[in-house]
Amino acid sequence: MxxxxxxxxxxxxxxxxxxxxxxxxxxxxxxxxxxxxxxxxxxxxxxxxxxxxxxxxxxxxxxxxxxxxxxxxxxxxxxxxxxxxxxxxxxxxxxxxxxxxxxxxxxxxxxxxxxxxxxxxxxxxxxxxxxxxxxxxxxxxxxxxxxxxxxxxxxxxxxxxxxxxxxxxxxxxxxxxxxxxxxxxxxxxxxxxxxxxxxxxxxxxxxxxxxxxxLPVKLKGRASRNRYFHYFIVEADNHILLSKRGEGDVWTNLYEFPMIETSEDYPIGDIAHHADYQRYFGDAAIEPVGGVIKHILSHQNIFARFYRLEEGVAIKEKKTQWNYFLLEKIDTLAKHKLIFTFWDKYRKS
The missing domain is CATH 1.10.340.30 (Hypothetical protein; domain 2)
Structure with a gap:
């Protein structure tokens, strides 16, 4: 044959x-x-x-x-x-x-x-x-x-x-x-x-x-770069603060929690002293949720940390893409895999 x-x-x-x-x-x-x-x-x-x-x-x-x-x-x-x-x-x-x-x-x-x-x-x-x-x-x-x-x-x-x-x-x-x-x-x-x-x-x-x-043989691609994302869970009156990503980066138009990106990782809790954190949240109490989550994309390694802020915290300065949504509506919003997976575990905990 x-x-x-x-x-x-x-x-x-x-x-x-x-x-x-x-x-x-x-x-x-x-x-x-x-x-x-x-x-x-x-x-x-x-x-x-x-x-x-x-x-x-x-x-x-x-x-x-x-x-x-x-x-x-x-x-x-x-x-x-x-x-x-x-x-x-x-x-x-x-x-x-x-x-x-x-x-x-x-x-x-x-x-x-x-x-x-x-x-x-x-x-x-x-x-x-x-x-x-x-x-x-x-x-x-x-x-x-x-x-x-x-x-x-x-x-x-x-x-x-x-x-x-x-x-x-x-x-x-x-x-x-x-x-x-x-x-x-x-x-x-x-x-x-x-x-x-x-x-x-x-x-x-x-x-x-x-x-x-x-076999098969495959040429190595370009090295991946590391990125460090710090996400903040802010809840108030059965609502949660979410951010919609814009054009020009990963996850265009998908929802996630408010985030600060840093050039290197921060030890647990130290992010509260970052200038951007102080700008948005002031001295609001912060609580880490879990450890570092590594999420691999094409040529990018995302290292994500999640933090819960005190209930009903007053936002000092809010980005235009940040908005509160009813908790019961979260499942109707398109979220990227990192957030989708985290949220599924978070709400069951």
Whole structure:
């Protein structure tokens, strides 16, 4: 059997039964593909169901407010994906008459849709002859064919694209693409791959040459910078003070607690002596809540501390983006993952 035939045969026996594989609707497939970018299937599945239920059609998605989209997305991270989805839905209405495109050349023009996503949607919805290349596919190809060219280099992208196109079978590219992604996700895993039962073990270069854990090769990115955020919980008369982030930084338009950023960490309690704290809160009593929480973003490490201020404290100076909200309304506001996760634990404590 050819490589593709062996892979598809494996898939028909072991492939995952996922709801978006039961349709050829490009809109539904698009939802699943974007939600699952940089997200595990078990984590993304509830979000997929949530979005399909709330936005059964692209018209429903396009007519929604961005804040609702972000609220439904909260907890997934990478909020630019949600914003681009909203923009793409609006463009489908304005440019394609509300009919979600199923061809690569049209899909690639939508906000947030790159080569992988366009190829996946086109092959799954219209059986267009397009090979997909995601992390799972890179790993499978690099190991089986013994390719040590870095997958994130210009040369590597070219090498793997040519190989992926060469291996793509004529006739049913969609099933093949599902097969190779599933094979990478559940068999040829990053750690503890199932080499002993692999259908390619007699021809896999990485296995035969004992290089499984050395492949694929990836160039190191630029170093991450550390940022130190100090959040303040201010409550008064069943209300809580929140701040809406602006443009030009992480978490645009999402809600969080009032925050002071410092260039280095402060020992517990010392933040009360910071000039900005004195400016906003004066000598208000402060109580730390938990320890440091590390939150990793692309090229940024956020070190967050949370503090509770005395009940009903008078704010000396309030930023324009700070506003009080009823505690019962907090769940209706879109919050970034750091705040969403903290608040969920805080209110249960």
């Amino acid at each position: 050819t490589f593709a035939e062996t892979l598809v045969s494996w898939y028909r026996q072991y492939g995952r039964n996922l709801p978006w594989r039961e349709t050829v609707d490009p809109y539904i497939i698009w939802l699943s593909e974007v939600i699952l970018q940089q997200t595990r299937v078990d984590q993304g599945l509830p979000y997929y169901h949530r979005f399909v239920e709330r936005f059964p059609t692209v018209e429903d998605f396009a007519s929604a407010e961005e804040e609702e989209v972000l609220r439904l997305w909260q907890g997934l991270g990478y909020y630019s994906r949600a914003r681009n989805m909203h923009k793409a839905a609006k463009e489908v209405i304005s440019r394609f008459g509300g009919i979600f495109p199923a061809q690569y050349d049209e899909l690639i023009t939508l906000p947030g849709v790159g080569d992988y996503t366009a190829a996946a949607i086109a092959s799954f919805s219209s059986n267009e002859h397009r090979a997909v290349l995601d992390g799972n596919v890179f790993r499978v190809l690099s190991r089986i064919f013994g390719i040590d060219t870095p997958i994130n280099s210009t040369e590597g992208k070219k090498v793997f694209k040519e190989l992926a196109d060469e291996l793509l079978p004529v006739g049913n590219p969609g099933e093949y693409n599902h097969a190779i992604m599933d094979f990478g996700a559940i068999h040829c895993k990053p750690k503890a791959p199932l080499c002993a039962t692999c259908v390619f073990r007699l021809e896999c270069r990485a296995f035969l040459e004992e290089k499984v854990h050395a």
